[in-house]
Amino acid sequence: MPLDLPLADEQPVERSDAARNREALLVAAQRLVDQCGVDSVTMDAVAQEAGVGKGTVFRRFESREGLMAAVLDRSETAWQGAVIGGPPPLGPGAEPMERLLAFGHTRLRLNLTHGALIRAADRSGARSFAAVSFAAMHVRYLLTQLGVTGDIPLLATALMAPLEVVILEQQAGREHIPVERIEAAWDDLVRRVVNG
Amino acid sequence: MPLDLPLADEQPVERSDAARNREALLVAAQRLVDQCGVDSVTMDAVAQEAGVGKGTVFRRFESREGLMAAVLDRSETAWQGAVIGGPPPLGPGAEPMERLLAFGHTRLRLNLTHGALIRAADRSGARSFAAVSFAAMHVRYLLTQLGVTGDIPLLATALMAPLEVVILEQQAGREHIPVERIEAAWDDLVRRVVNG
Incomplete structure (x- = not known):
């Protein structure tokens, strides 16, 4: 088996981390929508609510x-x-x-x-x-x-x-x-x- | 009575001419909408349908x-x-x-x-x-x-x-x-x- 192919049990771990990350940001954004209305949902507010850097939010969702x-x-x-x-x-x-x-x-x-x-x-x-x-x-x-x-x-x-x-x-x-x-x-x- | 004021019986004639003109163009446009669909209604087509110049249509409706x-x-x-x-x-x-x-x-x-x-x-x-x-x-x-x-x-x-x-x-x-x-x-x- 060529070594440069990803192992079958490796990638899912990375993927599920990314998915959890994404989900946490979406949960934070949804909470802001429910509590304060859509207008209050800025990338900054979501980053703060989710406890991550603003860069992370932009990396996941672009805009x-x-x-x-x-x-x-x-x-x-x-x-x-x-x-x-x-x-x-x-x-x-x-x-x-x-x-x-x-x-x-x-x-x-x-x-x-x-x-x-x-x-x-x-x-x-x-x-x-x-x-x-x-x-x-x-x-x-x-x-x-x-x-x-x-x-x-x-x-x-x-x-x-x-x-x-x-x-x-x-x-x-x-x-x-x-x-x-x-x-x-x-x-x-x-x-x-x-x-x- | 100052002469530069429009006479009461003069302006309505002009206005009703303009209104008739406008109405004829709208009737022509409506006929095109009914017969051929909205997309066929160009300023050219309306002018042709109403028998006037294209400039008249633009003068009345701008666009x-x-x-x-x-x-x-x-x-x-x-x-x-x-x-x-x-x-x-x-x-x-x-x-x-x-x-x-x-x-x-x-x-x-x-x-x-x-x-x-x-x-x-x-x-x-x-x-x-x-x-x-x-x-x-x-x-x-x-x-x-x-x-x-x-x-x-x-x-x-x-x-x-x-x-x-x-x-x-x-x-x-x-x-x-x-x-x-x-x-x-x-x-x-x-x-x-x-x-x-």
Whole structure:
């Protein structure tokens, strides 16, 4: 075996160190987003929060935009994981209606944060097709479980539409409607669609 | 009376000439949008369609972006006029449910065109607050007429949300769902919300 090839049991150790490092920085950035809002997340603040040098943050993410994109991806992935295999009522095990309401409430709060993250990541307003299609598949599945008949794909879209970033930012941001009221109105919409 | 002040009956004639001129150019541009799509609307094409020189188009609208913004405003104003005082079922005189369905169908088709117009006008994706709030007020009024109880402002938003440009472009543009199917699904949503 040539000596200049990396040993199979060597590289994974290095990789997992890098992954832990990266994860610690993303956790720190997410904590700042949750506590102080997206605007407070500078490369300096993240370095300080994670207890590393600013250079380390730049080495891992290149720019504030890169860091914000990584926080966004991590948040979306964590939410999808919770839907697929997390505890009920969002995850499996609860009744379909309970799961649907938990889907809406978590998606609503996530989208309100994500709007700011998307802007900080300097992306177009459009979310990735993968994220949209995961949520759509999940709502279609729950509507079918609930015995809803009709155009299930488009009814699913109609339930997700009021949770779009552009709508939520108008309501919560410009009209100052409390999130709890938006949530209650969404629950009412779901009941009307499911019972109708 | 000082002679250098314009006479009251002189200026309106000039103004109405200018207004007619402007209207003819906007009608020509709208016809091109309807027939060939927004992309075919160049200053040259509009000049040719209206039978005037290209310089006239530039004098009135300065740029393609200015022209597109004017076409957008004209289209929105015409639609609002039809809702307020046009023939039924969109205008007054029809049953509230008929009016609500006509509202959705016309808004859906308008928003599909408007997405392209907004991009051609190089505006942000957000429509003017005035346009959003006119539509919201109208839907709230019809829901009240229909005897719907609940959080009327947010139920109105839930009905309008699936007609947002970002949703329609995903459905009609990327998923190639026929407009008739989107329309039928919206009608179903309305019935569920009103009856629920």
